[in-house]
Amino acid sequence: MADEVILLDFWPSMFGMRTRIALEEKNVKFDYREQDLWNKSPILLEMNPVHKKIPVLIHNGKPVCESLIQVEYIDEVWPSKNPLLPSDPYQRAQAKFWGDFIDKKVYASARLIWGAKGEEQEAGKKEFIEILKTLESELGDKIYFGGETFGYVDIALIGFYSWFEAYDKFGNFSIEAECPKLIAWAKRCVERESVAKSLPDSNKIVEFVPVLKKHIGIE
Amino acid sequence: MAERSEDSEEVKLLGMWASPFSRRIEIALTLKGVPYEFSEQDITNKSDLLLRLNPVYKMIPVLVHNGKPISESLVILEYIDDTWRNNPILPQDPSERAMARFWAKLIDQQICVAAMKVAGTIGEERDAAVEETRNLLMFLEKELVGKDFFGGQSLGLVDIVATLVAFWLIRTEDLLGVKVVPVEKFPEIHRWVKNLSGNDVIKKCIPPEDEHLEYIRARMDKLNIKSA
Numbered sequence: 552m553a554d555e556v557i558l559l560d561f562w563p564s565m566f567g568m569r570t571r572i573a574l575e576e577k578n579v580k581f582d583y584r585e586q587d588l589w590n591k592s593p594i595l596l597e598m599n600p601v602h603k604k605i606p607v608l609i610h611n612g613k614p615v616c617e618s619l620i621q622v623e624y625i626d627e628v629w630p631s632k633n634p635l636l637p638s639d640p641y642q643r644a645q646a647k648f649w650g651d652f653i654d655k656k657v658y659a660s661a662r663l664i665w666g667a668k669g670e671e672q673e674a675g676k677k678e679f680i681e682i683l684k685t686l687e688s689e690l691g692d693k694i695y696f697g698g699e700t701f702g703y704v705d706i707a708l709i710g711f712y713s714w715f716e717a718y719d720k721f722g723n724f725s726i727e728a729e730c731p732k733l734i735a736w737a738k739r740c741v742e743r744e745s746v747a748k749s750l751p752d753s754n755k756i757v758e759f760v761p762v763l764k765k766h767i768g769i770e
Numbered sequence: 771m772a773e774r775s776e777d778s779e780e781v782k783l784l785g786m787w788a789s790p791f792s793r794r795i796e797i798a799l800t801l802k803g804v805p806y807e808f809s810e811q812d813i814t815n816k817s818d819l820l821l822r823l824n825p826v827y828k829m830i831p832v833l834v835h836n837g838k839p840i841s842e843s844l845v846i847l848e849y850i851d852d853t854w855r856n857n858p859i860l861p862q863d864p865s866e867r868a869m870a871r872f873w874a875k876l877i878d879q880q881i882c883v884a885a886m887k888v889a890g891t892i893g894e895e896r897d898a899a900v901e902e903t904r905n906l907l908m909f910l911e912k913e914l915v916g917k918d919f920f921g922g923q924s925l926g927l928v929d930i931v932a933t934l935v936a937f938w939l940i941r942t943e944d945l946l947g948v949k950v951v952p953v954e955k956f957p958e959i960h961r962w963v964k965n966l967s968g969n970d971v972i973k974k975c976i977p978p979e980d981e982h983l984e985y986i987r988a989r990m991d992k993l994n995i996k997s998a
Contacts, residue, residue, distance in 0.1 A: 601876065601909055615868045617875060627864040640852035641838055647845045652826065685826065 556581040557609040559595050561588055563759050565658075565710030566618040567606040568749050572706050573622040575745035577629040589766060619650050622706055635702045646697060649689060650707040656682045657711055664722040665760050666769055676722050680729045687733045694739065705740055709750070712737040716753035717760050781806040784820055784832040786813050788977055788985045790934040791843040792831040797930050797975045798847050802854040844874055847927060859927045873913065873920065874931040881906045885939050888950055889995050900950055907935065907951060907959065914958035918965050925969060929962075936963045937976045942986055946995075 556574065558581050560567035574581050586595055586605050598607045598614040608615040608624065615624045626635040636643050660682060663675020686708065690696055696704035715726050715737075727734045740746050781799065783806050785792030799806050811820055811830050823832045823839040832839050833846045835853070840846050851859050860867050884906060887899035910932065913920060920928035935951070940963065943949050953960045966972050977985075989995075 601872075610865070613865050615865065616872055620868050620871045620875070623871070624864050624868045627867065640849055641835075641840070643852060644840045644845050644849040647848065648840070648842055651842060651845065 554579070555609075555611050558583050559586050559592075559598065559605050559607040559609070560584070561586050561605050562751055563714075563756055563763075564605060565714060568710030568713070569618040569706050570606045570608055570621045570625070571749035572709070572745045573625040573635060575748055576633045576635065576701075576706075577625055578632060579625070579629060619654060619703075619707060622703060626703075633701075635706065637697060637702070642697075646703045649686070649696060649704045653686070653704070653707045657708070661711065661714065661718060664718045666764065666767075672722065676724055679718070680726070683726065683730045683733055687730050690732065690736055695736070701740065701743060705736075709737060709740045709746055712741070713750040713753055714756050717757045720757055721760060779804070780834075780836050782809060782834040783807070784809045784811050784823065784834070785830050786811050788982060789813075789830060790938045793937075793975055793977065794843055794930045794933060795831045795833060795846050795850070797925075797933065797971055798850045798859060800971050800975050801857050801859065801925060802850060803856070804850070804854055844878060844931070847874075847930065851927075857924075859921070859925065859930060861921070861926070870920075870927045873910070873928045876906065876909070877928075877931050877934060881910075882934060885935075885950065888948065889942070889946060889990070890993075896948070900948060903939075903950055904955065907956060910935070911956050911958045914962050917962075919962065925966075925971065929966065933966065933972070933976065935959070936966050937982075941979065941983060945983065945987055945990060 556579055558567070558570060558574070560571070560583060562585065571583075584594075586592060588605070591603060595605065595607065596603055598609055599605075599616045602616060604616075606618055606621065608621045610624075610628070615621050622635060636646055657679070660675050660678040663672055664679060667675055693699075695701050696708075715734075719725055741750065781804055783792070783795055783799070785795065785808060787793075787810060796806075796808070809819075811817060813830065816828055820830065820832065821828055823834065824830075824841040827841060829841070831843055831846060832841050833849070834840075835849075840849050847859065860870055881903065884899055884903040888896055888903055891899055910920075913928075919925055920932065936959075940951055943951070951959060976982075
């Protein structure tokens with residue numbers, strides 16, 4: 552039976568980007584369906600009744616929700632090409648620890664950079680840089696987070712890179728000046744075809760942020 | 771019985787007896803028959819060992835296996851399942867594995883947060899938090915229809931993680947003076963709590979009720995949490 556793979560997604564989503572990259576890494580063909588987040592489609596509500604959020608991966612009719620769970624699912628279903636998680640249990644646990652760290656920390660502080668003002672914005676910027684520095688020290692001198700090969704933690708983080716230009720602009724600071732090694736890592740990642748294909752143009756994100764602010768009623 | 775020869779293994783758990791996150795690691799290790807050394811931590815005065823082994827969050831539980839530390843309870847549970855393959859806690863099928871991970875995450879990141887809000891608020895705010903907790907629990911209620919455990923016939927990842935609901939949230943109801951999980955609304959969850967309570971591994975690994983309630987009462991007083 553041919554696999555039917557559908558991805559409910561929204562182009563600027565750094566979470567959706569993870570799933571796109573994982574599918575590309577595995578060379579899995581998928582039907583990308585752009586969603587309108589302000590007018591949720593029946594299929595989104597049916598497939599993710601708990602959170603009603605993108606991305607949703609639908610494989611042969613069965614939904615998988617939450618982007619990092621999707622990446623792991625993709626790795627389990629299509630194990631042979633480009634393994635994304637290490638096979639050693641300890642290395643796997645480390646990768647999951649950092650993936651979870653990125654999930655818990657990066658988005659919340661990043662959102663304050665463009666979505667808050669004054670002290671709250673400054674606190675967001677400061678925390679964001681601290682988090683990136685923690686990640687930078689975990690990266691160390693490695694090529695990718697997992698070492699020599701591109702994998703799970705790289706996928707968890709790289710989507711945010713397409714927003715960095717917007718963070719710089721709206722936060723009036725320079726992420727590269729603070730975290731040069733992390734930017735060098737990001738530049739290595741975007742050389743990969745899977746990443747280049749899955750990340751939107753940074754300029755488009757810069758243009759999208761004011762639209763987003765208007766939609767959620769800030770500014 | 772663990773698969774590997776036990777004398778070559780050194781398994782140590784830095785935990786805290788009343789913590790649901792620490793207890794879930796004990797459940798998984800006991801289920802797998804892995805002997806471990808338990809090191810009770812004072813969470814109000816963190817040890818150098820804890821700070822060194824979990825520098826990012828500085829929190830229990832930390833599992834140390836042959837000198838290597840692992841933090842975050844959901845990560846530890848999967849590590850245990852990957853390392854000792856007997857009595858698996860995750861299903862084999864990738865789609866079912868993804869669902870188990872989804873429910874585990876929902877319990878930790880949303881149900882737990884909503885339930886803490888019930889404890890930390892009063893009046894209308896508390897009513898709203900109770901409602902939010904119940905709305906989330908209703909998804910678990912539906913998952914349990916026709917099953918002994920979330921894992922089916924035997925304990926699985928979601929059961930282990932959801933002990934937080936069975937033995938922390940429900941035990942605290944009387945102290946809070948509010949039935950967050952009334953049996954009329956959640957018959958499946960209450961049936962499941964009975965199944966859990968009769969399980970030998972669970973019996974061995976949950977805090978004794980009287981001491982536990984005493985501890986929760988003292989903490990509520992200290993944090994100035996009011997009953998309704």
